[in-house]
Amino acid sequence: MPGRNFLFIPGPTNIPERVRRAMDVPLEDHRRIDCPQTVLPLFEDLKPIFGTKTGRVFIFPSSGTGGWEAAMTNTLSPGDKVLQARIGQFSHLWIEMCRRLGLEVEAVDCEWGTGVPLDKYREILAADKQHKIKAVLATHNETATGVTSDIHGVRKVLDDLKHPALLYVDGVSSIGCIEFRMEEWGVDLAVAGSQKGFMLPTGLGIVGVSQKALEACKNAQLRRAYFDFGDMLRMNEGGWFPYTPAMTLIHGLRESINMLFEEGLANVYARHYRFGEAVRRAVAAWKLKLCAKDPKWYSNTVSTICVPDGFDSAQVVNHAYQRYNLSLGMGLAQVAGKVFRIGHLGDLNELMIVSAVAGTEMVLRDCGIMVEPGAGVAAAQEYLRGSFPAATMGGKRWLS
Numbered sequence: 001m002p003g004r005n006f007l008f009i010p011g012p013t014n015i016p017e018r019v020r021r022a023m024d025v026p027l028e029d030h031r032r033i034d035c036p037q038t039v040l041p042l043f044e045d046l047k048p049i050f051g052t053k054t055g056r057v058f059i060f061p062s063s064g065t066g067g068w069e070a071a072m073t074n075t076l077s078p079g080d081k082v083l084q085a086r087i088g089q090f091s092h093l094w095i096e097m098c099r100r101l102g103l104e105v106e107a108v109d110c111e112w113g114t115g116v117p118l119d120k121y122r123e124i125l126a127a128d129k130q131h132k133i134k135a136v137l138a139t140h141n142e143t144a145t146g147v148t149s150d151i152h153g154v155r156k157v158l159d160d161l162k163h164p165a166l167l168y169v170d171g172v173s174s175i176g177c178i179e180f181r182m183e184e185w186g187v188d189l190a191v192a193g194s195q196k197g198f199m200l201p202t203g204l205g206i207v208g209v210s211q212k213a214l215e216a217c218k219n220a221q222l223r224r225a226y227f228d229f230g231d232m233l234r235m236n237e238g239g240w241f242p243y244t245p246a247m248t249l250i251h252g253l254r255e256s257i258n259m260l261f262e263e264g265l266a267n268v269y270a271r272h273y274r275f276g277e278a279v280r281r282a283v284a285a286w287k288l289k290l291c292a293k294d295p296k297w298y299s300n301t302v303s304t305i306c307v308p309d310g311f312d313s314a315q316v317v318n319h320a321y322q323r324y325n326l327s328l329g330m331g332l333a334q335v336a337g338k339v340f341r342i343g344h345l346g347d348l349n350e351l352m353i354v355s356a357v358a359g360t361e362m363v364l365r366d367c368g369i370m371v372e373p374g375a376g377v378a379a380a381q382e383y384l385r386g387s388f389p390a391a392t393m394g395g396k397r398w399l400s
């Protein structure tokens with residue numbers, strides 16, 4: 001097929017040409033004397049992206065899921081109680097992992113399309129007078145439903161109740177795209193992956209760890225081997241790893257961080273806000289509904305869009321790919337067949353967003369969902385023309 005694939009799933013995302021070139025290097029000796037010159041600055045440069053000064057950031061060769069496992073096994077003991085809200089497929093999978101690891105999970109089932117329920121968390125944590133709950137989990141950006149939750153709010157609940165549980169946050173589809181303030185929000189473990197905001201191939205699990213979490217490692221009894229923070233700490237000190245690092249990806253990470261810094265993190269977050277808003281305006285012009293139930297939960301990295309009753313969203317996704325070489329995100333689990341997703345994160349510019357909207361509009365009509373021709377495109381175009389990065393800072397939503 002001539003032309004290129006239009007990749008608008010919420011990860012993996014487009015790899016910038018610069019990052020691809022940076023990875024086009026021969027494999028090298030990871031014990032060579034000058035390797036730490038490449039590795040050590042990365043640990044420092046990841047910190048502002050996670051929003052921490054005093055924490056550490058570890059780079060594991062794994063996907064984001066491995067980052068979850070690292071976070072849990074290093075800091076908890078068998079039978080420890082964990083609180084997590086099930087708000088979509090990714091929060092569900094994290095709950096399932098905790099159960100497999102031998103943790104006792106109190107799962108709060110929520111309607112998909114809503115965010116982490118702060119009131120419910122407050123109620124459960126207030127009742128936990130003996131502090132049996134050791135871990136409070138929150139999925140910052142639920143990629144299945146396009147919902148961003150208020151992590152600062154979770155921290156406030158813990159602080160109000162003086163509850164000592166560690167706070168674990170899945171930032172796989174937010175970190176590097178939506179502002180993340182690990183330190184200010186008192187996040188103890190923050191998990192990211194390489195193939196979303198970092199614009200890299202899959203293969204790195206990147207985990208931010210607070211000093212309080214490092215302290216907790218000392219008493220944590222869950223079995224861990226490959227993902228041991230202690231091994232990482234010892235080796236990272238000098239710029240090394242406890243096993244062969246994914247050096248190719250690490251060169252890519254260097255370049256993707258360079259790109260994020262050149263644009264400026266505040267501008268990166270503002271750009272994601274604007275692209276999210278452009279897609280949301282298109283959805284409104286189509287008279288379709290987002291899965292996210294309230295504007296306060298709208299995600300700047302992925303929009304999950306409901307198809308009208310009687311239509312199958314899997315057909316929309318398959319037709320988009322087969323007819324127009326446009327990759328949209330499938331509906332997952334509970335919302336399979338009911339929603340499709342437009343990922344708007346990573347290496348994107350305005351005209352790429354407009355093309356995704358244009359393609360989606362054509363697909364919807366082909367599938368019998370008779371949105372007004374051009375309505376979504378016009379709404380996105382006019383919003384993008386009239387909004388300027390400096391005038392919009394949607395990422396600030398959660399900061400007060």
Ligand SMILES: *Cc1c(COP(=O)(O)O)cnc(C)c1O
Pocket residue numbers: 011063064065066090139141142143170171172173193202
């Ligand atoms: C993609 C994603 C994951 C899973 O990461 P993998 O890299 O596929 O292991 C976890 N959580 C969220 C929120 C995600 O978007």
